[in-house]
Amino acid sequence: MTSNLLSIGKSGLLAAQVGLSTTGHNITNVNVAGYNRQTVEQQTSNANFAGYGYVGTGTEVSQIKRQYDSFMSTQVNAAQSTTSSLNAYYTQISQIDNLLADSTAGLSPSLQDFFKGVQDFSSNPSLVSSRQALLSSASSLTARFQSLSGRLSEIGAGVDSQITSNVAVINTYAKQIAELNVSISQLTVDPQTQPNDLLDQRDQLVNELNKYVKTTAQPGSNNTITLSIGSGQPLVVANRSFELAATPSLTDPNRVEVGYVTGKNVTILPENALTGGSLGGLLEFRSGTLDRVQNSLGKVAAALATTFNEQHKLGQDLNGDMGGDFFKIPDPQIGASRLNSASSTTVLSAKISDPSALTASDYSLKYDGNNYVVTRQTDGARTVINPYPQTTPQTIDGVDFSISGTAAEGDNYVIKPTANVAAGLGVLINDRNKLAAASPITTGAPVSNTGSGKLSAGTIDKTYLEAGNTLTTPVTLSYDKASNALSGFPADKAVTVKGLDGNSTTYPAGTASIPYKEGDNFSFGGINVAMTGVPANGDKYTIAPNTGGVGDNRNAAALAALQTTNILDGGKATFQGSYAETVSFVGNKTREVQVSGLASQALLEQTTSQQQAVSGVNLDEEAANLLRYQQAYQACGKVMQIASTLFDVVIGLGR
Numbered sequence: 001m002t003s004n005l006l007s008i009g010k011s012g013l014l015a016a017q018v019g020l021s022t023t024g025h026n027i028t029n030v031n032v033a034g035y036n037r038q039t040v041e042q043q044t045s046n047a048n049f050a051g052y053g054y055v056g057t058g059t060e061v062s063q064i065k066r067q068y069d070s071f072m073s074t075q076v077n078a079a080q081s082t083t084s085s086l087n088a089y090y091t092q093i094s095q096i097d098n099l100l101a102d103s104t105a106g107l108s109p110s111l112q113d114f115f116k117g118v119q120d121f122s123s124n125p126s127l128v129s130s131r132q133a134l135l136s137s138a139s140s141l142t143a144r145f146q147s148l149s150g151r152l153s154e155i156g157a158g159v160d161s162q163i164t165s166n167v168a169v170i171n172t173y174a175k176q177i178a179e180l181n182v183s184i185s186q187l188t189v190d191p192q193t194q195p196n197d198l199l200d201q202r203d204q205l206v207n208e209l210n211k212y213v214k215t216t217a218q219p220g221s222n223n224t225i226t227l228s229i230g231s232g233q234p235l236v237v238a239n240r241s242f243e244l245a246a247t248p249s250l251t252d253p254n255r256v257e258v259g260y261v262t263g264k265n266v267t268i269l270p271e272n273a274l275t276g277g278s279l280g281g282l283l284e285f286r287s288g289t290l291d292r293v294q295n296s297l298g299k300v301a302a303a304l305a306t307t308f309n310e311q312h313k314l315g316q317d318l319n320g321d322m323g324g325d326f327f328k329i330p331d332p333q334i335g336a337s338r339l340n341s342a343s344s345t346t347v348l349s350a351k352i353s354d355p356s357a358l359t360a361s362d363y364s365l366k367y368d369g370n371n372y373v374v375t376r377q378t379d380g381a382r383t384v385i386n387p388y389p390q391t392t393p394q395t396i397d398g399v400d401f402s403i404s405g406t407a408a409e410g411d412n413y414v415i416k417p418t419a420n421v422a423a424g425l426g427v428l429i430n431d432r433n434k435l436a437a438a439s440p441i442t443t444g445a446p447v448s449n450t451g452s453g454k455l456s457a458g459t460i461d462k463t464y465l466e467a468g469n470t471l472t473t474p475v476t477l478s479y480d481k482a483s484n485a486l487s488g489f490p491a492d493k494a495v496t497v498k499g500l501d502g503n504s505t506t507y508p509a510g511t512a513s514i515p516y517k518e519g520d521n522f523s524f525g526g527i528n529v530a531m532t533g534v535p536a537n538g539d540k541y542t543i544a545p546n547t548g549g550v551g552d553n554r555n556a557a558a559l560a561a562l563q564t565t566n567i568l569d570g571g572k573a574t575f576q577g578s579y580a581e582t583v584s585f586v587g588n589k590t591r592e593v594q595v596s597g598l599a600s601q602a603l604l605e606q607t608t609s610q611q612q613a614v615s616g617v618n619l620d621e622e623a624a625n626l627l628r629y630q631q632a633y634q635a636c637g638k639v640m641q642i643a644s645t646l647f648d649v650v651i652g653l654g655r
Contacts, residue, residue, distance in 0.1 A: 015060070022039070023629060034203055036066050037618075038065065063193070068615055075610075076207065082600045086593055086596050090593045093285060096152070117130075121437060122559070125553040145422040149297060149298070152290065163246055163283070171244060174241040175241045215228065251413065293582060297418075309329070316437075322470075324434065327428060329352070332416060334348055334414070334416075361378040371386070372407070435556075445540065451539045452533035452534050453479065453531055454532050454533050456531070469525040471525075483515075484515060495507045518531075519532055
């Protein structure tokens with residue numbers, strides 16, 4: 001009996017000692033990130049049968065239990081991944097928001113100053129000062145485009161650098177988790193005896209990993225876990241970790257992409273495959289905002305330069321020559337995949353032809369074995385190059401695609417029509433005398449005319465620049481009242497007549513007389529004139545080359561009118577309006593990400609608080625446990641003391 005009592009006291013003493021050690025362990029690790037509170041689970045020892053019943057033999061510690069809730073842990077990891085992604089996105093997009101919205105550093109002031117210079121040039125086309133001011137404001141505008149594009153490129157380079165560092169951190173965490181899987185597996189004897197501290201370390205690493213990329217965890221054998229990312233690519237499987245790689249894009253060596261390493265091969269992952277965490281946020285920002293803003297800025301630059309060049313070439317400079325290109329426009333950027341077949345002879349070129357149809361998207365050209373297919377990357381819209389071989393370039397979204405040669409199935413190219421336009425924009429004219437303010441034609445009528453007919457000043461279109469259309473000698477039109485017709489049009493040119501009702505009729509070259517109706521517009525060889533009033537029989541009207549038109553500002557006025565002309569987005573937006581739309585998009589997106597980030601942060605704090613309520617260490621509770629185990633220890637010691645006294649009595653009886 002005494003021996004049994006001593007054993008009972010000893011078992012209680014040992015259990016209380018384990019309780020004190022576990023409580024002390026909790027207290028000392030209260031500030032350790034990822035630590036889960038541990039508790040001592042006790043159970044009654046097997047009793048001894050003594051004829052009259054079963055006599056208890058004390059207690060034993062059955063388990064040191066880790067207070068862990070897998071559901072709550074998963075919730076915390078998901079919230080952590082989302083919060084980190086939004087924070088990374090907001091950090092980057094706020095830079096663009098501040099850049100574009102700046103009233104002094106943005107594009108709007110430079111656009112306004114440039115067109116103010118064009119207006120002054122239109123008002124005073126012969127003044128040297130107004131011409132020089134226009135060239136200066138043009139240089140300032142191109143410098144602003146270049147500055148904005150350069151800053152966006154710097155942000156892009158910073159994103160690439162962070163992607164590289166994030167990939168390195170992810171690989172490190174994956175390796176450490178795999179190593180912990182090994183240790184945990186070796187130390188797991190049965191479900192009741194788990195290496196709690198190692199499990200805490202591993203779960204904390206998983207939580208830290210979710211700050212960089214969203215992971216999905218699945219339990220494995222012997223307390224191991226399997227982690228996967230993206231669309232199911234394994235990152236950790238038992239004792240094996242897999243790696244990601246920051247690698248140059250297949251079509252753009254200056255752009256870093258994320259690849260999945262399998263053996264010696266690296267497979268590029270789509271940017272939308274990796275979500276969550278700072279890596280996912282960076283990739284989403286780059287493809288969803290940075291690329292769009294860079295392309296949108298280039299779209300405005302391309303539209304401005306293209307339309308200004310087209311109009312400037314329709315004017316006449318102080319030397320009497322037709323105007324040339326005012327702005328330098330870089331060609332679209334084209335990148336061929338490094339994986340394209342060596343036998344491919346494909347030659348691809350692209351040129352912006354219609355600024356109104358431009359989008360803020362990049363395009364891919366892929367040969368599917370039968371056809372070349374152009375895909376707009378923003379929405380996946382596909383266009384087949386047809387016919388092929390081409391007879392003329394095929395226009396897609398305002399870009400002319402010219403393709404020749406042969407390709408192997410899978411050959412791929414990326415075309416960026418506007419990405420580098422702002423960076424490469426420049427002013428080609430440095431001689432102020434070459435600014436084309438005048439129109440190359442002039443109209444007039446002799447004072448001897450007796451009718452009320454009047455011929456407009458006339459305009460020209462790009463057809464005038466074609467060979468044989470440039471006016472070198474005057475054209476004299478005569479009105480015949482009997483036939484109510486005009487004669488004298490060039491014999492080698494067709495004449496198109498458009499009435500006030502909008503209907504038009506084309507008369508073939510050589511037509512002797514053209515019927516006249518008040519308000520008709522006559523077009524031939526790129527020259528467009530309108531006549532109003534009622535001419536008298538024999539009245540004459542001349543269309544002649546503009547010689548000595550120093551004070552003529554008709555082309556300069558047309559250049560100034562481009563500021564308020566809806567050119568972009570299918571003829572629905574001005575240059576300023578299109579840029580304002582980009583600024584608005586960035587501002588709204590910044591606010592959206594900021595609000596979502598604050599909400600996600602609140603959710604993270606809430607889920608973390610709920611998890612800590614179950615798994616965290618409460619010092620007040622642990623202090624109470626210390627007292628409880630201390631009292632139990634003292635009581636069990638008293639039991640052993642009594643057992644010792646009783647044993648001494650038994651020994652004394654035998655003397």
